[in-house]
Amino acid sequence: MLVVVGCSGSEQPPPLDVDSLVESTSEYQKPLLEDGVVSADEYEQSLLAYRTCVEDAGATPSEIYEAGNGEKAFDYQVFAVDDEDLERINALAEECLPEYFQDVGKVWAYQQLLSPEELQDLRPDVAECLRGVGIDVDDDFTLDDLAARVGELEDQSVIQPCVQKYPGFFAVAPDPNRTDDDSNESDDG
DSSP states (O other), X not given: OOEEOOOBTTBOOOOEEHHHHHHHSXXXXXXXXXXXXXXXXXXXXXXXXXXXXXXXXXXXXXXXXXXXXXXXXXXXXXXXXXXXXXXXXXHHHHTHHHHHTHHHHHHHHHHHSOOHHHHHHHHHHHHHHHHHTTOOOOTTOOHHHHHHHHHTOSOGGGGHHHHHHOHHHHOOOOOTTOOGGGOOOXXXX
């Protein structure tokens, strides 16, 4: 059984059962996942196939951009002559994610997560960054401490420079039970 374990903050997410993904994934993704590891080339191949599928469905995809923590994404818009055409294009485009990218992206996201040791080593640097933007935390702060401090702020976006500087520290493990119905990839217009 191939299992990828990732972590976020100080909590250990549930392991990702790659064997189960291989059994239930699309024929396109199956060979990319069979060894239990997604290489950078496989990730990009899968993302490009997903984007091409969306374009072939009649939607207009944006350029691919860095989404943080080693992940990439694109948005897409749908321009249609009427509601029926809009629904048809949307339905076709939505089928692309589970066909070409969903499971590969999930394994890749788990692979990008830092180990508990890496997180602990990074914690004092992140604490220094947080103090630099006005969030008073100790070097050994917990995510609960941080959430409480940020929750007290009038402008919670002040944390963004630290999130951008240390994206791996703030990365969250993808939900192993997430389906394509939960995706926010599209921007219908």
